Amino acid sequence: MAQDARSASEPVAVTLSVNGxxxxxxxxxxxxxLDVLRERLxxxxxxxxxxxxxxxxxxxxxxxxxxxxxxxxxxxNDGREITTIEGLGRPEELHPLQAxxxxxxAFQCGYCTPGQICSAVGMLDEGHAHGPEEIRxxxxxxxxxxxxxxxxVEAIEEVRSAREAPTLKTPKLEAAE
Amino acid sequence: MSNVHPYVGRAHPRVDGALKVTGRxxxxxxFFADGMVYAAxxxxxxxxxxxxxxxxxxxxxxxxxxxxxxxxxxPELPDSDKPYLNDMVAVPGSPFRPLYxxxxxxxxxAIALVVADTHENARHAASLVTxxxxxxxPTVDVAEARHEAYDTFEPRDGIPPPxxxxxxxxxxxxGSDIKLSxxxxxxxxxxxxxxLMATTVVWEGDGALTIHTKTQGVNNPKMYICxxxxxxxxxxxxxxxxxxxxxxxxxxxxxxxxxxxxxxxKHERSVRLVLTRGQMYTMGWRPDTxxxxxxxxxxxxxxxxxxxxxxxxxxxxxDYQEPTVNWSGLLYACPNVTLKYELAKIDVSTxxxxxxxxxxxxxxxxxVAMDEMSYRLGMNPLELRLKNYAEKDQNDDKPFSSxxxxxxxxxxxxxxxxxxxxxxxxxxxxxxxxVGLGMATxxxxxMMMPHSACATLSADGKLKVACGTAxxxxxxxxxxxxxxxxxxxxxxxxxxxxVGDTDLPMAPPExxxxxxxxxGNAVRVACAELKKELLTLxxxxxxxxxxxxxLDHVAFSNGRISLVSDGERSVSxxxxxxxxxxxxxxxxxxxxxxxxxxxxxxxxxxxxVFAEVRVDxxxxxxxxxxxxxxxxxxxxxxxxxxxxxxxxxVVMGMGMALHEETMWDKTLGxxxxxxxxxxxxxxxxxxxxxxxxxxEEDDKANPLGIKGLGEIGIVGAAAAIAxxxxxxxxxxxxxLPITIDKLL
Numbered sequence: 001m002a003q004d005a006r007s008a009s010e011p012v013a014v015t016l017s018v019n020g021x022x023x024x025x026x027x028x029x030x031x032x033x034l035d036v037l038r039e040r041l042x043x044x045x046x047x048x049x050x051x052x053x054x055x056x057x058x059x060x061x062x063x064x065x066x067x068x069x070x071x072x073x074x075x076x077n078d079g080r081e082i083t084t085i086e087g088l089g090r091p092e093e094l095h096p097l098q099a100x101x102x103x104x105x106a107f108q109c110g111y112c113t114p115g116q117i118c119s120a121v122g123m124l125d126e127g128h129a130h131g132p133e134e135i136r137x138x139x140x141x142x143x144x145x146x147x148x149x150x151x152x153v154e155a156i157e158e159v160r161s162a163r164e165a166p167t168l169k170t171p172k173l174e175a176a177e
Numbered sequence: 178m179s180n181v182h183p184y185v186g187r188a189h190p191r192v193d194g195a196l197k198v199t200g201r202x203x204x205x206x207x208f209f210a211d212g213m214v215y216a217a218x219x220x221x222x223x224x225x226x227x228x229x230x231x232x233x234x235x236x237x238x239x240x241x242x243x244x245x246x247x248x249x250x251x252p253e254l255p256d257s258d259k260p261y262l263n264d265m266v267a268v269p270g271s272p273f274r275p276l277y278x279x280x281x282x283x284x285x286x287a288i289a290l291v292v293a294d295t296h297e298n299a300r301h302a303a304s305l306v307t308x309x310x311x312x313x314x315p316t317v318d319v320a321e322a323r324h325e326a327y328d329t330f331e332p333r334d335g336i337p338p339p340x341x342x343x344x345x346x347x348x349x350x351x352g353s354d355i356k357l358s359x360x361x362x363x364x365x366x367x368x369x370x371x372x373l374m375a376t377t378v379v380w381e382g383d384g385a386l387t388i389h390t391k392t393q394g395v396n397n398p399k400m401y402i403c404x405x406x407x408x409x410x411x412x413x414x415x416x417x418x419x420x421x422x423x424x425x426x427x428x429x430x431x432x433x434x435x436x437x438x439x440x441x442x443k444h445e446r447s448v449r450l451v452l453t454r455g456q457m458y459t460m461g462w463r464p465d466t467x468x469x470x471x472x473x474x475x476x477x478x479x480x481x482x483x484x485x486x487x488x489x490x491x492x493x494x495x496d497y498q499e500p501t502v503n504w505s506g507l508l509y510a511c512p513n514v515t516l517k518y519e520l521a522k523i524d525v526s527t528x529x530x531x532x533x534x535x536x537x538x539x540x541x542x543x544x545v546a547m548d549e550m551s552y553r554l555g556m557n558p559l560e561l562r563l564k565n566y567a568e569k570d571q572n573d574d575k576p577f578s579s580x581x582x583x584x585x586x587x588x589x590x591x592x593x594x595x596x597x598x599x600x601x602x603x604x605x606x607x608x609x610x611x612v613g614l615g616m617a618t619x620x621x622x623x624m625m626m627p628h629s630a631c632a633t634l635s636a637d638g639k640l641k642v643a644c645g646t647a648x649x650x651x652x653x654x655x656x657x658x659x660x661x662x663x664x665x666x667x668x669x670x671x672x673x674x675x676v677g678d679t680d681l682p683m684a685p686p687e688x689x690x691x692x693x694x695x696x697g698n699a700v701r702v703a704c705a706e707l708k709k710e711l712l713t714l715x716x717x718x719x720x721x722x723x724x725x726x727x728l729d730h731v732a733f734s735n736g737r738i739s740l741v742s743d744g745e746r747s748v749s750x751x752x753x754x755x756x757x758x759x760x761x762x763x764x765x766x767x768x769x770x771x772x773x774x775x776x777x778x779x780x781x782x783x784x785x786v787f788a789e790v791r792v793d794x795x796x797x798x799x800x801x802x803x804x805x806x807x808x809x810x811x812x813x814x815x816x817x818x819x820x821x822x823x824x825x826x827v828v829m830g831m832g833m834a835l836h837e838e839t840m841w842d843k844t845l846g847x848x849x850x851x852x853x854x855x856x857x858x859x860x861x862x863x864x865x866x867x868x869x870x871x872x873e874e875d876d877k878a879n880p881l882g883i884k885g886l887g888e889i890g891i892v893g894a895a896a897a898i899a900x901x902x903x904x905x906x907x908x909x910x911x912x913l914p915i916t917i918d919k920l921l
Binding site: 009028030031035038039042043044045046047048049050051052054055057084085086088089090091092094098099101102103105107108109110111112113114117135136137139140141142143144145146147148149150151152153 | 862866
């Protein structure tokens with residue numbers, strides 16, 4: 001099938017559903033989901049750390065599954081439900097994982113944090129993590145140069161075990177003294 | 178002082194936490210402006226030589242391209258180094274001038290800047306720029322350059338050269354029966370913060386610019402860019418409210434700042450330039466360092482001589498320096514010490530400070546040599562350290578301002594279970610894994626820098642404190658809010674902190690662990706000044722119940738200024754503010770280190786690090802299963818953020834010990850693993866159990882007793898792990914990282 005250079009750069013109309021809102025955008029076919037989220041929809045919560053699927057900072061949820069948005073062309077996601085960190089919770093109404101990250105000081109610079117949290121949401125839904133050791137293994141695609149790993153695992157484990165418990169526990173909001 | 182301290186000393190959650198976990202914290206590449214265009218830098222494909230020609234014809238015809246700048250067509254730049262030296266972290270030499278001429282100093286050097294309408298078009302066009310070069314063979318391995326090592330460089334500002342020799346280390350060593358002399362090497366590392374280097378220049382019209390750039394201190398890029406591009410400082414504002422990690426790499430301005438600003442000025446429009454992960458390897462790095470440590474001792478373990486020699490890589494154009502060997506004259510009591518520090522030039526970009534610059538390298542070598550000596554003596558490694566414990570700083574012949582290292586050793590050893598260690602290497606085992614226990618000591622200077630801050634209290638009881646420092650993840654926002662909340666006995670929810678903006682009171686770049694002590698004390702002073710203002714206002718109110726009150730006799734609590742002796746006599750903050758005729762009262766305060774104190778005392782932080790590793794005997798896979806880091810670092814302001822600082826340092830130390838290595842191709846002079854897949858830094862699966870212990874010290878170097886924590890966590894960590902690997906395997910690997918191939 002012949003493809004000329006013009007059609008490769010011709011903008012494509014795409015409808016993206018992000019955090020429950022519908023966005024109709026004209027984008028180059030080469031645009032990644034990450035760049036469209038950040039530069040065109042101004043949803044900068046999803047971070048660019050490597051742009052090649054090696055760091056996990058850009059992790060978002062697509063139809064509930066965690067994906068590296070830098071490895072997705074935006075056009076592939078037409079019609080899919082995308083959830084970014086902005087859609088998980090707001091400062092005044094945090095998602096349980098967001099609250100647990102604050103309580104456990106599970107970040108320092110905060111740059112990998114949205115990806116860690118989105119990845120953790122997806123990972124817990126996958127249902128393969130049953131304790132810290134599996135969390136460590138299954139979260140290894142999300143790098144943290146500040147080295148907050150032990151606190152991240154504690155935060156995720158707290159939410160995971162609360163989910164498994166018969167009654168829902170709310171994560172503690174203040175770290176222990 | 179009348180106030181109590183309900184916040185300082187507690188594990189208070191980060192005040193910026195909610196913004197970070199919800200993606201609302203804005204980093205340099207996350208600001209927008211109408212009509213903003215995108216830039217992409219084109220890297221050189223050679224490491225040394227000259228550009229002969231650049232072919233822009235294809236790139237210029239690519240969709241969306243607005244302009245392509247090269248050294249041939251760029252706007253005018255200064256033809257001397259002088260303006261470029263307006264960098265508070267500059268090192269001796271001739272600073273790198275981006276896009277200045279045809280000379281190539283290192284692989285990946287930016288040779289062109291593409292400006293296009295979209296990010297995608299800029300990136301695509303950048304891939305179409307080609308160049309021809311006159312290439313020379315580069316040297317990128319410091320071992321190949323060691324025969325040209327020199328110590329005739331101009332000393333770097335703030336970096337003490339090695340102290341002169343004391344005693345006669347050489348003769349003592351020669352005459353000793355118990356001695357060792359070994360060479361050590363630590364592979365070059367890159368900081369690799371998660372956030373890419375980025376600058377967004379917002380064209381505000383009429384030559385005014387707001388520059389959002391990744392930096393550890395906004396005043397430095399502002400000073401630099403104004404000097405280099407001849408801009409009016411009144412028309413340039415630099416902000417960096419959130420920094421996605423830096424670890425030293427964002428102390429100096431990098432080429433993204435100059436290139437993006439140049440493009441914005443030329444086109445009179447807003448420009449965003451984000452470097453790629455690969456381009457993160459074209460700037461500062463932890464220099465490749467060759468070290469030799471020679472020790473001699475009496476049979477009771479008393480050290481009789483220490484000699485430490487380091488040769489460190491630097492670039493062709495600058496003499497970057499770190500305090501690498503000085504620690505060997507400081508950490509242990511020893512009468513005969515010779516320290517030597519040299520540089521060797523290679524064809525790379527200038528190294529830069531990376532978490533505990535110098536100490537992380539020098540103390541790795543010293544602490545592994547000490548471990549080797551402990552086996553030579555048949556002595557417990559911890560006993561050997563205690564035997565040679567330094568009660569004063571022998572480099573400068575000064576007592577320590579405080580030093581609770583002994584307590585750190587003791588508490589760390591207890592928590593770790595050091596007494597369970599069997600002395601012989603390869604003597605501990607768990608199934609198919611060899612178990613090793615090792616320890617090491619860490620040390621870092623407790624520094625301070627002049628800082629200013631302001632505090633503003635408004636009639637509604639809200640307090641704002643501000644300082645032009647940075648929070649690179651260290652917790653600055655939070656500790657400044659804690660200090661300020663305590664000063665006025667306010668709920669911390671009513672306190673906001675502002676940092677990272679050149680509109681705020683002056684601060685230098687944040688680094689060297691001086692941030693908390695310096696900015697913290699500046700905020701303390703600003704709050705004290707604000708109290709004075711408020712009391713003056715309160716006293717001036719008609720029939721004031723505080724008419725004759727002096728500052729020493731009043732308390733600021735519960736929203737009121739009250740006489741300590743008679744709490745009924747008081748004026749509310751709101752009434753005092755109302756007396757000013759405005760809705761708020763603001764005061765500024767400055768802090769500078771106490772030079773007199775520094776003349777008399779040496780101030781350092783210390784750590785005792787204990788590591789347990791498990792090594793698969795067949796596969797050589799090393800797992801770090803337990804670390805205890807016991808820290809003696811003055812007053813701890815926030816147990817949560819302080820602990821996180823240490824955890825981060827330890828994890829980076831694990832990377833240094835076992836994983837991290839920037840590899841240059843020796844023929845091309847190019848980093849071959851310039852990505853996060855092949856440059857392995859610790860991931861979740863690598864990090865298990867880390868205990869942090871704080872041994873508090875009562876230190877008088879500053880009124881808050883703060884020493885700083887950013888560096889100390891990494892110092893000693895790699896040595897403790899390396900020593901544990903020896904204890905597990907009986908194999909001494911003297912080149913970091915200890916990868917599987919070196920163990921098999």
